[in-house]
Amino acid sequence: MKITGVRTFLMQAGSPGETAWSAAGRPGSGKTGASFGSSRNWLFVKIDTDAGITGIGECSGWPRVVETAVKDLAVLLIGEDPQDIERLWQKLYVAQMGHGLTGVVGAGAITGLDMALWDIKGKALGTPVWNLLGGRVRDRIRLYGHASTPAKALSLKARGYTAVKAGGVAGTVAKVAAIRDAVGAEMDLMVDLHGPPWLTPADAIAMGRALAPFNLLFLEDPVAPDNLDAFARVRDALDLPLAAGERFATIWGARPLIERELVDVIQPDTGRFGGLSQLRKLAAMAEAHHITVAPHSGSLGPVAEFAAIHLLAAIPNALMLERVEDDWPERDTVITAPPVIEAGHALVPTAPGLGVDIDEAAVARFPSRRNVGDAAGQYEPGTEREHLYVQTRFRRSRAFEGSKP
Ligand SMILES: [Mg+2]
Numbered sequence: 001m002k003i004t005g006v007r008t009f010l011m012q013a014g015s016p017g018e019t020a021w022s023a024a025g026r027p028g029s030g031k032t033g034a035s036f037g038s039s040r041n042w043l044f045v046k047i048d049t050d051a052g053i054t055g056i057g058e059c060s061g062w063p064r065v066v067e068t069a070v071k072d073l074a075v076l077l078i079g080e081d082p083q084d085i086e087r088l089w090q091k092l093y094v095a096q097m098g099h100g101l102t103g104v105v106g107a108g109a110i111t112g113l114d115m116a117l118w119d120i121k122g123k124a125l126g127t128p129v130w131n132l133l134g135g136r137v138r139d140r141i142r143l144y145g146h147a148s149t150p151a152k153a154l155s156l157k158a159r160g161y162t163a164v165k166a167g168g169v170a171g172t173v174a175k176v177a178a179i180r181d182a183v184g185a186e187m188d189l190m191v192d193l194h195g196p197p198w199l200t201p202a203d204a205i206a207m208g209r210a211l212a213p214f215n216l217l218f219l220e221d222p223v224a225p226d227n228l229d230a231f232a233r234v235r236d237a238l239d240l241p242l243a244a245g246e247r248f249a250t251i252w253g254a255r256p257l258i259e260r261e262l263v264d265v266i267q268p269d270t271g272r273f274g275g276l277s278q279l280r281k282l283a284a285m286a287e288a289h290h291i292t293v294a295p296h297s298g299s300l301g302p303v304a305e306f307a308a309i310h311l312l313a314a315i316p317n318a319l320m321l322e323r324v325e326d327d328w329p330e331r332d333t334v335i336t337a338p339p340v341i342e343a344g345h346a347l348v349p350t351a352p353g354l355g356v357d358i359d360e361a362a363v364a365r366f367p368s369r370r371n372v373g374d375a376a377g378q379y380e381p382g383t384e385r386e387h388l389y390v391q392t393r394f395r396r397s398r399a400f401e402g403s404k405p
Helices: 063-074 085-094 104-125 150-158 172-183 201-214 228-237 250-259 276-287 302-314 360-364 396-400
Strands: 003-012 041-049 054-058 140-146 163-167 188-192 216-220 242-244 345-347
Touching: 003 063, 003 360, 041 063, 041 104, 054 104, 054 302, 063 104, 085 104, 085 276, 104 276, 104 302, 140 150, 140 302, 150 163, 150 172, 163 172, 172 188, 172 201, 172 396, 201 216, 201 228, 201 396, 228 242, 250 276, 276 302
Parallel strands: 140 163, 163 188, 188 216, 216 242
Antiparallel strands: 003 041, 041 054, 140 345
């Protein structure tokens, strides 16, 4: 079997404010979601072969930029046997030596291509990707949803979800208290501070201590992961499980989080980490340190979601998978069939390969616009977001506003 072509499919996945993913950053919303000002795009990749088998992948880390990288790398795959996944991964990686090697753009491009190669191998052998990764440890994957209000958390609970995550910095302690009151003690709660660069370790520690009574399953990105010594300071000060990893690419990028045991939960982004080839290695590294895996998936499209389900089906240390329920009404229209969700769990698919494909005509209905800066005036002085780049730190009182004395 030989690779005959690589095609890319770039689309805008909902306008800013139109999706649950970007609503957190809508101007005037008073929220501090990491997605503020972003226009979400998804990038899908197809690899064609002379055997008539086509593989599908997704690399939605920074999609409009990654698409260019995919096209640059594609020439290296033409004429190759798609079943030599590890060799081709190394070929694509070494080809980037002169361009910085690591990072979410280069690794993002490899992510989509690698995912498509696993899909091809599964289809060629007539078996699901999880079977290639070692076989099933479980046949359903526990999901967690996003909730910023007690009502949303209760609606997820009513649908069978057993875990929800709240996000942001402003008013978070009060928000989590209200959600815990509403859902009761048996539901797992998580908090994502989104690691903003203006949140100091001292502030993150104070927030972590204030959140401790609510029995969090984990506190995510308490500080920007760019400075792991600051992360370690938070780690040493809190008796809370910590999670991070969504901004890292490749096993070498995530290695210090694991080797220094800075996290209890590693959260690789399935759309930019480096593909299933890297994710399975990361899972093994994490397993050796008793760290569980909960892939970052909130901004990603449905193909990456399927890839995450296959990974979590096959590794022993799977914690759960992020899923933004009510993400975008058109989400399921761009694929042939959505994942089957039952009682807060995704059923592990049994079709050969990844078991998902895009509807190319449906994808074409949503042309890409841009990745950042869609909402006019959002970065102007005087807006609620100016602390992101003008002020040196967040107003500390805002983190605790609404909290009980
Ligand atoms: Mg996060």
